[in-house]
Amino acid sequence: MTIPFPSDAWIKAMMADLNASEAYLAAAANWEGSFDFIIQVGGKTTTLYMDLWHGKCREAYEVPEGAEHKADFRLSGPVAVWQKVMTKKLDPMQAMMTGQLKLTGNMAMVMKNVRAAKELVESCTRIPTEFPA
Amino acid sequence: MWIFSSPTIVYGEQALSHLESLSGRKACIITDANLVKAGLAAKVAAALAPTGMQVEIYDRVEPDPTLEAVKEGAQAMLALQPDWLIAVGGGSVIDAAKAIWILYERPEMDPEAINPIETLGLGAKARFAAVPTTSGTGSEATYAIVLTNAAEKRKLGLGSREALPGVAILDPEMVLGLPPRQTADTGLDALTHAVEGFTSTFHNDFSDGLCLNAAKLVFRWLPEAYADGTNIEARTHLHNAATIAGLGFGNSMAALAHGMGHALGGVFHVPHGRAVALFLPYTIEYCVRGEEGSTRYVELAKFLGLHAGGERDAASHLVNAIRDLEAQLDQPQTIAACGISREDFERELDLLAANALNDTQTIMSTRVPEFDELKRLFTICYEGRLVDF
Numbered sequence A: 001m002t003i004p005f006p007s008d009a010w011i012k013a014m015m016a017d018l019n020a021s022e023a024y025l026a027a028a029a030n031w032e033g034s035f036d037f038i039i040q041v042g043g044k045t046t047t048l049y050m051d052l053w054h055g056k057c058r059e060a061y062e063v064p065e066g067a068e069h070k071a072d073f074r075l076s077g078p079v080a081v082w083q084k085v086m087t088k089k090l091d092p093m094q095a096m097m098t099g100q101l102k103l104t105g106n107m108a109m110v111m112k113n114v115r116a117a118k119e120l121v122e123s124c125t126r127i128p129t130e131f132p133a
Numbered sequence B: 001m002w003i004f005s006s007p008t009i010v011y012g013e014q015a016l017s018h019l020e021s022l023s024g025r026k027a028c029i030i031t032d033a034n035l036v037k038a039g040l041a042a043k044v045a046a047a048l049a050p051t052g053m054q055v056e057i058y059d060r061v062e063p064d065p066t067l068e069a070v071k072e073g074a075q076a077m078l079a080l081q082p083d084w085l086i087a088v089g090g091g092s093v094i095d096a097a098k099a100i101w102i103l104y105e106r107p108e109m110d111p112e113a114i115n116p117i118e119t120l121g122l123g124a125k126a127r128f129a130a131v132p133t134t135s136g137t138g139s140e141a142t143y144a145i146v147l148t149n150a151a152e153k154r155k156l157g158l159g160s161r162e163a164l165p166g167v168a169i170l171d172p173e174m175v176l177g178l179p180p181r182q183t184a185d186t187g188l189d190a191l192t193h194a195v196e197g198f199t200s201t202f203h204n205d206f207s208d209g210l211c212l213n214a215a216k217l218v219f220r221w222l223p224e225a226y227a228d229g230t231n232i233e234a235r236t237h238l239h240n241a242a243t244i245a246g247l248g249f250g251n252s253m254a255a256l257a258h259g260m261g262h263a264l265g266g267v268f269h270v271p272h273g274r275a276v277a278l279f280l281p282y283t284i285e286y287c288v289r290g291e292e293g294s295t296r297y298v299e300l301a302k303f304l305g306l307h308a309g310g311e312r313d314a315a316s317h318l319v320n321a322i323r324d325l326e327a328q329l330d331q332p333q334t335i336a337a338c339g340i341s342r343e344d345f346e347r348e349l350d351l352l353a354a355n356a357l358n359d360t361q362t363i364m365s366t367r368v369p370e371f372d373e374l375k376r377l378f379t380i381c382y383e384g385r386l387v388d389f
């Protein structure tokens, strides 16, 4: 069974995957900071939120449209780019370094915990995903 | 989509004279006290004289520059207000100068946050040139910056594409006096860049040829430059090789030997080149035991004229060639041989593994070890055993 992306069910599936990952737990032991994954599909923008704290995801949901909301980190881009990253056709670091995905937030936290970011993306790739046509 | 970056590279005898073509108001030479004593900073200052620029010298860079040191350097630049920064030194000096340049332009920035993702807008206050005095780090041709967080005993692999020097000047005269030990350490760093740049997951059409040629040049010329530092032909080729390797891995990435080397250097202050070269053969043994067909050792070994019957055979000949070269250079090939006691090693093993785990270069390896695997790998490298997992 595949889960549509982006959706509330999808981010909750990723939360379950992350919380089962030993590799993420070890890599993100020092990570503090919530994350917004911002996905542009056509003219619509969907925000999927994750509260990440020391190797665990404490909460995850799709942010309702118009809700007052801001996470510590924001990673945004068109769904086509997300799809390439999540199907391992595009390296996530290269996507960010060439501006195809835009990351904002405390960059010192990112640079000191790159493996955590890598494991986060690895988790994305494990979710059986259905992308918008 | 990917990007290839390179400074303007001026190389060969008399390359230093290119400095007279710079124009500006005030140049600040960023260097260390030893290089001032050795007269190398003065050589650069003399080469700058025809420009009419006022020349200042900032000589407070130390090996393995810390976050605090680069902040202090930036304060000095804010006081001096140069419009040219000229790094004269080895990797520590050039890396420090890059960070000093960034903080001079962006004083509000946290040096730990220097990253290749955000746009920094450098160049409003100054331009940047680098004159290497070692043949190895390739820092003059890369945007990588390694800084030490002393409190956390951790070396951080940072960088910004904008921090790439605009001009790199490779004058063999600047390395003629480099002692044999440093010649070997830094030359092997260049070899490690070449091998890792070719084999990392970021390898690409543009960097491949650079890495291959740099590896060949290091094998050919490093023993001679080590044996006779005044051999200008060997010095020239080795100096070029280091920058070519820098261009190669700088536009690809380094990998696991650098991740582990940064960790070892951060905790035990083993010089960078010595540390990464020590790990290189072990990481090749480790990577080739990963997913079949995931490495590029066959291509690399063949190019170097080594036997390459298959992936494992190629890796084993490559490992032997590197170890033979290291033996010729009297290089330590285990962590123990670096003079680190078993007790100290075991006390810091968790920290070594944790730092290597989250190093920016480790994740570019074709096989990326987990925390426990890193502990096993470090232990094997301490004892000098064969990687068997």
Ligand SMILES: [Zn+2]
Pocket (backbone or CB within 6 Å): B137, B189, B192, B193, B258, B272, B273, B276
């Ligand atoms: Zn290096």
